[in-house]
Amino acid sequence: MNGKRENRIDKIVSDLLRGRRLKLRGGDAEEKAAITAAARLAAARQGSQRMHPAFRKRLATLLEQAPKKDRVTRRAALVAGLGLAAGVAAGTLLGRATQPGVMPVAGAAIDPVDGRWIDVAAMSDLAEGQGKRVKAGGIGAFVFRRGQSVTAVSSICSHLPCELWWDGSNSHLACPCHPASFRPDGKPTDGYALPALNAVQVRVTAEGRIEVLGTE
Amino acid sequence: MTSEESESESGQVLQLPTSARATDIALDELELVYAFIYARVGNRADAEDLTQQVALKAIPRLREGAPASAIRGYLFATARSVLGAFWSTRLGLSESELREDLAMPVAPGPPSEEGTETVQLILAQLSDNYRRVLELRFLHGYSLKEVASEMKSTVGAIKVMQLRALRAAAKVRPE
Numbered sequence: 001m002n003g004k005r006e007n008r009i010d011k012i013v014s015d016l017l018r019g020r021r022l023k024l025r026g027g028d029a030e031e032k033a034a035i036t037a038a039a040r041l042a043a044a045r046q047g048s049q050r051m052h053p054a055f056r057k058r059l060a061t062l063l064e065q066a067p068k069k070d071r072v073t074r075r076a077a078l079v080a081g082l083g084l085a086a087g088v089a090a091g092t093l094l095g096r097a098t099q100p101g102v103m104p105v106a107g108a109a110i111d112p113v114d115g116r117w118i119d120v121a122a123m124s125d126l127a128e129g130q131g132k133r134v135k136a137g138g139i140g141a142f143v144f145r146r147g148q149s150v151t152a153v154s155s156i157c158s159h160l161p162c163e164l165w166w167d168g169s170n171s172h173l174a175c176p177c178h179p180a181s182f183r184p185d186g187k188p189t190d191g192y193a194l195p196a197l198n199a200v201q202v203r204v205t206a207e208g209r210i211e212v213l214g215t216e
Numbered sequence: 217m218t219s220e221e222s223e224s225e226s227g228q229v230l231q232l233p234t235s236a237r238a239t240d241i242a243l244d245e246l247e248l249v250y251a252f253i254y255a256r257v258g259n260r261a262d263a264e265d266l267t268q269q270v271a272l273k274a275i276p277r278l279r280e281g282a283p284a285s286a287i288r289g290y291l292f293a294t295a296r297s298v299l300g301a302f303w304s305t306r307l308g309l310s311e312s313e314l315r316e317d318l319a320m321p322v323a324p325g326p327p328s329e330e331g332t333e334t335v336q337l338i339l340a341q342l343s344d345n346y347r348r349v350l351e352l353r354f355l356h357g358y359s360l361k362e363v364a365s366e367m368k369s370t371v372g373a374i375k376v377m378q379l380r381a382l383r384a385a386a387k388v389r390p391e
Contacts, residue, residue, distance in 0.1 A: 006375040009382065010360065017357060021261040022306060029307040033386030034379060036303070037338075041354040041385070042258030044335035049254040051247055055264050059246060059271050060239050063278070160265060178265050178302075194272065 009034055016042035021177075109199040110139060110154060110213070117211040123204060126150070131166035131173060131184060136214020141200040142166060142173060143210060144184045150210055152200035153186040159194050173197070242278055245288055246271055249295050256299055266302055270294045338388045346381035353378060 008028065012035055015023065028035060043049070051059070120134035126145035133155060134141055140155035140163065153173070155164050162177035172181040172189055181189045186197035201213035249270050254263040273294045277287065335355075339347045345367070352358040352366055364374045 006372075006379040009379045010375050013353065013378065013382075016258045017354070019259055021259055022257060024306040031379070031383075032303070032307050034382035035307070036256070037382045037386040038354075039256060039258035041335055041350060041382075043255045045354050045357070046254075046258075048251050049260070049263070051243075051250045051267070052260065052264070055267075056243055056247075059268065060243055062268070062271055063239050063242055063275065159268065178269075 005031060009038070013038050013042075017045070109201055111201070112139065112213065112215050115201075115213045115215060117203065118214040119209050120212050121210045123148075123150070123208040123210060126210070129171065129184070130168055133166065134210075134212060136200075136212040138215040139200060139212065141202070141212055142184075143200075143202060143212070148204070150202050150204055151184065152202040152212055153182070153184070154198040154200055156197075157194075158182075158188075158197050164197075242274075242287075245291055248288070249291050252292065252295055253299060257302070262302070266295070266298050269298045273298070338385050341388045342381060342384055345377060346384050349374060349377050350381050350385065 009031055012022065012024070012028070015021070016038055022035075022039065024035065116137075118136040120136055120141075121132060121143065123145065126132055126143065128145055128147075131142040131144055134143055134152075141152045142155050142164070143150055143152045155173075156162070157164055157175040157177065157180060159175065159180055160177050162175050164173040164175055164182065167174045167181070170181070172183055174181045180194055182197050183189060186199060188194045188196065203211050205211060246267060250263055250267045253266045253270075254260070257263055257266065270291060274287070274291055277290055339350060342350070348367060349363060352363045353360075358366065360371045360374050360378075363378075364371045367374065369377075
């Protein structure tokens with residue numbers, strides 16, 4: 001743990017008491033017991049909590065809009081549940097048999113009203129298979145080049161509205177807010193049954209410039 | 217009257233695709249999950265994030281239709297593993313340390329009182345100074361400076377005491 005432990009722990013305590021998210025570092029594991037105790041005490045201060053109405057509404061939408069066609073068998077559902085626990089606890093037991101059937105299809109393309117094509121980069125700026133963060137007015141995206149074709153996905157996580165970042169070593173987009181990641185095509189990697197990222201419309205001009213359909 | 221509406225409280229079956237009534241029942245179960253998770257992570261943002269993960273995992277099971285009691289067991293089992301993954305990822309914990317989280321007892325019913333009462337039980341088992349520093353800091357929301365003033369000590373000493381008190385609190389196993 002960097003710095004004095006008591007300072008680090010007090011930072012975590014202060015964040016909790018202000019209602020902030022737990023921001024932990026790998027080194028904090030040495031004080032795991034103190035941190036989990038702090039989280040429980042902070043929770044106790046608030047008393048028993050109910051969901052915020054806006055969050056409850058979001059969950060209701062999630063439940064009601066769950067894809068109906070991809071019906072999952074009892075066995076698949078069981079494996080999905082076990083896959084999570086096993087993936088977490090042992091890493092291997094039943095893990096990867098599960099995700100595809102419960103996933104919504106890839107996110108729809110963003111089609112902004114009064115959208116306009118915005119120049120964001122040159123083809124030569126993009127390394128093969130590496131994500132590049134671009135901004136086209138109000139739309140943030142990661143663009144990817146495969147040979148002469150270019151694709152783009154939203155830079156916002158499909159779960160919480162957090163800005164993704166490109167993890168080149170793992171070749172995926174990672175969310176800073178929770179342990180979720182997405183492939184360049186926008187589909188989530190294993191582990192979390194999240195919707196795919198929204199696609200972003202992109203084109204390459206005759207001059208080799210990349211344009212994204214964005215906003216003013 | 218729909219089939220969901222006609223079911224008794226004890227024998228109700230949760231099933232998606234759903235009527236508004238069935239969604240409400242599922243949300244009520246997720247309320248319990250939220251309270252369970254909140255009591256462990258201590259903040260709304262993480263609690264919402266993890267509860268949503270549980271809901272996403274549970275959708276296939278909800279769609280099949282199952283007794284509410286079975287759904288609740290499934291939701292809490294999922295909540296435990298999601299919490300385990302949360303601590304594991306945030307702290308970079310090893311598998312052996314993670315098992316401890318996965319072994320957390322499942323709340324048999326609504327965990328409405330577990331937070332406050334459990335904390336009181338924990339605090340009651342600490343030494344006077346440790347209990348006082350945690351009470352002032354967490355339950356009364358005092359700043360370090362205010363705690364130092366109240367306990368006639370320095371901010372530095374209170375910080376160290378807070379860390380030691382939290383370590384001690386973590387060791388208490390309230391029954």
